[in-house]
Amino acid sequence: MPKLYYTPGACSLSPHIALREADLPFELVQVDLAEKKLKNGDSFLSVNPKGYVPALVLDNGQLLTEGAIIVQWIADQKPERNLAPRQSTPERYKLQEWLHFIATELHKGFGPINNPKTNDEAKQFFKNRLLSRFEFLNRSLEGRKYLVGDTFTVADGYAYYTLRNLRKLDASVIEKSPDLKAYFERLGERSGVRAALQAEGLS
Numbered sequence: 151m152p153k154l155y156y157t158p159g160a161c162s163l164s165p166h167i168a169l170r171e172a173d174l175p176f177e178l179v180q181v182d183l184a185e186k187k188l189k190n191g192d193s194f195l196s197v198n199p200k201g202y203v204p205a206l207v208l209d210n211g212q213l214l215t216e217g218a219i220i221v222q223w224i225a226d227q228k229p230e231r232n233l234a235p236r237q238s239t240p241e242r243y244k245l246q247e248w249l250h251f252i253a254t255e256l257h258k259g260f261g262p263i264n265n266p267k268t269n270d271e272a273k274q275f276f277k278n279r280l281l282s283r284f285e286f287l288n289r290s291l292e293g294r295k296y297l298v299g300d301t302f303t304v305a306d307g308y309a310y311y312t313l314r315n316l317r318k319l320d321a322s323v324i325e326k327s328p329d330l331k332a333y334f335e336r337l338g339e340r341s342g343v344r345a346a347l348q349a350e351g352l353s
Contacts, residue, residue, distance in 0.1 A: 151175045155197060155205040157183050158350040161257060162204035163314075164217045166350065167307035168224040170342035172231050178349065218249040221304035233304050241298060248297045248305040255283040256312040263319065281323060284316060284330070291329040295336065302340065310337040 154169060154176055156162035160183065169176045179188060181203055186194045198205040198215055206214040206223070214220050222245075225234030235241035259280035262268050268276070287309065290297065297305045313334045317324055324331050337343055347353070 151177055152209065153177045153179050153207045155179045155181050155188075155194065155203055155207070156350070157181050157203050159314075159352055160203050161217055161311055163311045163346060163350065163352075164304070164308040165204045165206060165220040165224060166346040167310065167343050168221040168233060168304045170345045171233055171302070171304075171307065171340070172224050172228040174224060174227055217308065218246075218253050221249070221308065222246075225304050232301050235298065235303075245298050245303055245305050249308060251283075252305065252308045252312060256280070256287070256309070259283060260312075260315050260319070277319070281320075284323060288327045288330045291333050295333075302337075306337055307343070310334070310343060313337075 152169075152174070154162065154165060156166055156178060157180065166178070181188060181194050183194075183202065186201055188194055188197075195201055197207065198213065200215055204215070204217050204220055206220045208214065214223055222234055225231070226237075229236070234245055259276065262276040263273050263280065294300070296302050297309065313324065313330070317334075324334055
């Protein structure tokens, strides 16, 4: 079965959620990102030379990296679960657009804010820019349950990871945005999301 290399609470939470939602059998392998080691002492770099999670090793030994790619592979294994629209449809491109936006504008937007080498003035600049991206997400959710139509997709699982980070950065942003708050709570109630959080020891 596929092996998902993960670190609790890291962005590997997104494909972890996707695997649970797809009801695919898989093995979890925890990674110490600071040491680049597995629990058994083996080097993680021998699995993924990039040195970061997520990484998914398939049954045939093929390595998949980059969360936005991994979650699409997962969705395509169980098309009946409707975790991604069919390939080459306008809806699939919309899903990919959201995955790209979440990866580049939301997920990566936390990097300079959390970097201890970034001074306070720069942190405020990057925080303001990041919050403007979340405001776009908030506006996009007006009158809708999920990002792509009325069905949960892997893009929502990725968005959930970034919203957890936003809650740590400034919980008031979610609390004062009714659509964003309802969306975050809706995602948190899903059995696949709850199972992934429990398996990673997250509240």
